[in-house]
Amino acid sequence: xxxxxxxLIENESGAxxxxxxxxxxxGYNIESLTVAPTEDASMSRMTIVTSGSDEIxxxxxxxLNKLVEVVKVVDISEAAHIERELMLIKVRATGKDREEVKRxxxxxxxxxxxxxxxxxxxxLTGNQAxxxxxxxxIDPALILETVRSGVCGxxxxxRVLKL
Amino acid sequence: xxxxxxxxxxxxxQEEKIEYVFGYPGGAVLYLYDALFxxxxxxxxxxxHEQAAVHAADGYARSTQKVGVALxxxxxxxxxxxxxxxxxxxxxxxxxxxxxxxxTAAIGxxxxxxxxxxxITRPCVxxxxxxxxxxxxxxxxxxxxxxxxxxxxxxxxxxxxxDITIAKCDFEYPxxxxxxxxxxxxxxxxxxxxxxxxxxxxxxxxxxxxGGGVVLADAAEQxxxxxxxxxxxxxxxxxxxxxYPASDRQFLGMPGMxxxxxxxxxxxxxxxxxxxxxxxxxxxxxxxxxxxxxxRKIIHVDIDPSSISKRVKVDVPIVGDVKEVLDxxxxxxxxxxxxxxxxxxxxxxxQIEEWRGRNCMAYKNSDEIIKPQFVVxxxxxxxxxxxxxxxxxxxxxxxxxxxxPFEQPRRxxxxxxxxxxxxxxxxxxxxxxxxxxxxxxxxTGEASIQMNIQELSTCKQFRLPIKxxxxxxxxLGMVRQWQQIFHGARYSESYMDSLPxxxxxxxxxxxxxxxxxxxxxxxxALREAFVKHKNELVFLDFQVDQTENxxxxxxxxxxxxxxxxxxxxx
Numbered sequence: 001x002x003x004x005x006x007x008l009i010e011n012e013s014g015a016x017x018x019x020x021x022x023x024x025x026x027g028y029n030i031e032s033l034t035v036a037p038t039e040d041a042s043m044s045r046m047t048i049v050t051s052g053s054d055e056i057x058x059x060x061x062x063x064l065n066k067l068v069e070v071v072k073v074v075d076i077s078e079a080a081h082i083e084r085e086l087m088l089i090k091v092r093a094t095g096k097d098r099e100e101v102k103r104x105x106x107x108x109x110x111x112x113x114x115x116x117x118x119x120x121x122x123x124l125t126g127n128q129a130x131x132x133x134x135x136x137x138i139d140p141a142l143i144l145e146t147v148r149s150g151v152c153g154x155x156x157x158x159r160v161l162k163l
Numbered sequence: 164x165x166x167x168x169x170x171x172x173x174x175x176x177q178e179e180k181i182e183y184v185f186g187y188p189g190g191a192v193l194y195l196y197d198a199l200f201x202x203x204x205x206x207x208x209x210x211x212h213e214q215a216a217v218h219a220a221d222g223y224a225r226s227t228q229k230v231g232v233a234l235x236x237x238x239x240x241x242x243x244x245x246x247x248x249x250x251x252x253x254x255x256x257x258x259x260x261x262x263x264x265x266x267t268a269a270i271g272x273x274x275x276x277x278x279x280x281x282x283i284t285r286p287c288v289x290x291x292x293x294x295x296x297x298x299x300x301x302x303x304x305x306x307x308x309x310x311x312x313x314x315x316x317x318x319x320x321x322x323x324x325x326d327i328t329i330a331k332c333d334f335e336y337p338x339x340x341x342x343x344x345x346x347x348x349x350x351x352x353x354x355x356x357x358x359x360x361x362x363x364x365x366x367x368x369x370x371x372x373x374g375g376g377v378v379l380a381d382a383a384e385q386x387x388x389x390x391x392x393x394x395x396x397x398x399x400x401x402x403x404x405x406x407y408p409a410s411d412r413q414f415l416g417m418p419g420m421x422x423x424x425x426x427x428x429x430x431x432x433x434x435x436x437x438x439x440x441x442x443x444x445x446x447x448x449x450x451x452x453x454x455x456x457x458x459r460k461i462i463h464v465d466i467d468p469s470s471i472s473k474r475v476k477v478d479v480p481i482v483g484d485v486k487e488v489l490d491x492x493x494x495x496x497x498x499x500x501x502x503x504x505x506x507x508x509x510x511x512x513x514q515i516e517e518w519r520g521r522n523c524m525a526y527k528n529s530d531e532i533i534k535p536q537f538v539v540x541x542x543x544x545x546x547x548x549x550x551x552x553x554x555x556x557x558x559x560x561x562x563x564x565x566x567x568p569f570e571q572p573r574r575x576x577x578x579x580x581x582x583x584x585x586x587x588x589x590x591x592x593x594x595x596x597x598x599x600x601x602x603x604x605x606x607t608g609e610a611s612i613q614m615n616i617q618e619l620s621t622c623k624q625f626r627l628p629i630k631x632x633x634x635x636x637x638x639l640g641m642v643r644q645w646q647q648i649f650h651g652a653r654y655s656e657s658y659m660d661s662l663p664x665x666x667x668x669x670x671x672x673x674x675x676x677x678x679x680x681x682x683x684x685x686x687x688a689l690r691e692a693f694v695k696h697k698n699e700l701v702f703l704d705f706q707v708d709q710t711e712n713x714x715x716x717x718x719x720x721x722x723x724x725x726x727x728x729x730x731x732x733x
Binding site for chain 1: 281282285286289290293310342343344345467468469472473
């Protein structure tokens with residue numbers, strides 16, 4: 001089962017490697033991992049997308065909690081939550097493709113944020129499935145490069161991950 | 164008071180009332196050694212290899228309940244220490260390791276004797292720090308000691324670049340430390356404890372299984388009270404030996420791969436299992452799928468939530484300090500009127516006594532050739548069962564655990580989790596320094612002892628009267644045993660050829676060496692060592708039976724009840 005784990009961790013050098021090292025040492029899977037400081041610069045928030053049986057997910061949360069610098073861990077996918085990912089995709093945009101890419105971007109409510117006579121950079125935000133669908137809708141031959149941020153997530157409503 | 168970083172480190176150690184630092188100097192720690200030189204409170208023990216520094220600090224910690232301290236230089240000093248750190252980590256031993264690092268400006272430049280110590284040690288420490296500012300030294304060391312000894316204990320490393328040791332700042336040692344990200348649970352959940360006590364009282368076939376956590380939490384007294392109160396059978400793991408007096412009738416011996424028949428059968432066929440400070444290790448329960456076949460309710464008390472439901476599913480988890488939880492269990496039991504059902508218990512004990520009647524520890528002694536088990540039994544007799552016994556890793560370790568019954572905790576020091584050959588002698592050094600008047604015996608083999616034999620020199624320098632009992636079978640005995648059983652008796656690289664004359668080797672270091680060839684000389688040799696040469700290190704080189712195997716044995720991957728009891732079962 002796919003799970004989205006959010007955690008708060010002291011913003012110390014090496015904190016990221018403690019988390020990623022834990023996953024590799026224990027053979028846990030990381031689909032994506034994002035990290036950046038929170039409104040309190042001394043603390044970072046990490047979102048990890050992983051998968052595994054209930055027992056493995058339980059061990060992952062316990063092992064993360066055991067890391068001395070980890071302040072709080074929540075499996076936000078246990079209840080209603082929102083996931084978003086940002087994608088920047090550079091596509092070839094010449095001839096009739098130029099208009100087609102523009103139209104597809106509009107349909108997905110994506111934005112074109114860089115334009116040259118031969119290419120566009122399209123910015124698209126959404127859940128993983130939406131981003132995948134956009135990539136699927138573009139002719140693979142047109143894609144010059146794709147960069148995705150990995151998933152950020154937050155619980156809906158009253159569910160707050162805070163110190 | 165303005166001090167240099169090096170002086171601050173030493174002051175911190177003084178504030179922590181550290182008696183001994185085990186270490187080895189080098190370029191990056193010269194200022195630290197200079198600061199150590201100029202004071203007398205913290206004594207330094209110069210080892211002959213950094214691995215032994217950490218092991219000795221570890222042995223000191225295991226035998227005392229205090230935090231052990233090691234000091235090593237950067238680069239190879241730190242990498243040599245890694246085996247020691249990993250050994251302590253696997254057995255949850257509280258250590259603070261201070262390592263020198265190249266100057267801050269040189270970090271990342273591939274400087275001489277530079278390694279990423281924090282990176283290399285990250286997977287085998289409870290936590291580690293790189294100090295980048297002299298003003299952080301005192302608070303970091305305070306945190307290191309706090310982390311090492313609280314919660315589930317473990318080694319903590321503090322890496323200090325050389326320039327930080329000469330920089331100066333005002334020194335004040337923090338009195339308290341609080342970390343928002345680290346708050347180990349101490350008290351167990353009342354409701355869960357109540358549920359556990361209820362379950363224990365209703366059990367028809369109860370069993371209590373305890374590990375190193377009881378020793379680490381200093382809870383042997385509580386454990387003994389609880390077990391006597393209930394009248395239930397108990398087993399102590401390799402790490403938990405001494406947690407309950409081995410001579411008591413309720414003690415079933417050690418469980419697991421080389422555990423007793425009665426302990427393993429009781430573990431398997433009980434209907435309620437109380438696990439205390441133990442982690443259902445593969446060497447203890449064998450194949451977890453086989454273990455799960457028999458239905459039983461499991462209560463698991465542990466300070467570390469990640470140990471619970473890791474290898475077996477637990478019905479009543481209790482996270483908390485073992486001592487506190489046991490105290491609360493005793494309190495609830497004594498406050499309540501309910502007592503175990505005497506009939507059920509009598510039937511269960513009858514079954515256990517039948518299992519015990521198999522006498523699985525029996526071995527055939529010989530007049531011709533020294534049996535290793537016999538040496539351990541004689542050692543027990545000669546030391547009155549009161550020695551602090553350290554071991555290395557292999558057959559001799561198992562024989563020591565099986566044939567030297569421990570009445571008290573912190574008398575048995577061995578590397579249970581990592582299984583590190585070479586710990587025996589440095590553990591004995593740490594234990595002997597901590598307990599100068601105690602009898603300290605190191606039960607070892609001719610292979611293990613050679614992994615840190617250089618420490619005979621340290622023992623001479625510090626006049627440590629350790630008694631080394633070398634069960635010399637000219638084989639990597641446990642490897643040979645597995646090769647015999649699982650690899651068609653093809654003894655690939657498991658013989659020990661070109662051995663030194665250990666008695667002469669010991670003598671060349673200035674110690675007493677005695678070679679023993681005949682069973683009839685074993686006791687006299689031991690008495691000579693412990694009485695005549697009481698104040699000297701004696702290296703007893705026992706030439707033992709090369710073909711002796713450790714039994715009982717549960718093969719890797721098999722279930723606890725699928726035991727080989729003797730060579731006849733092969």
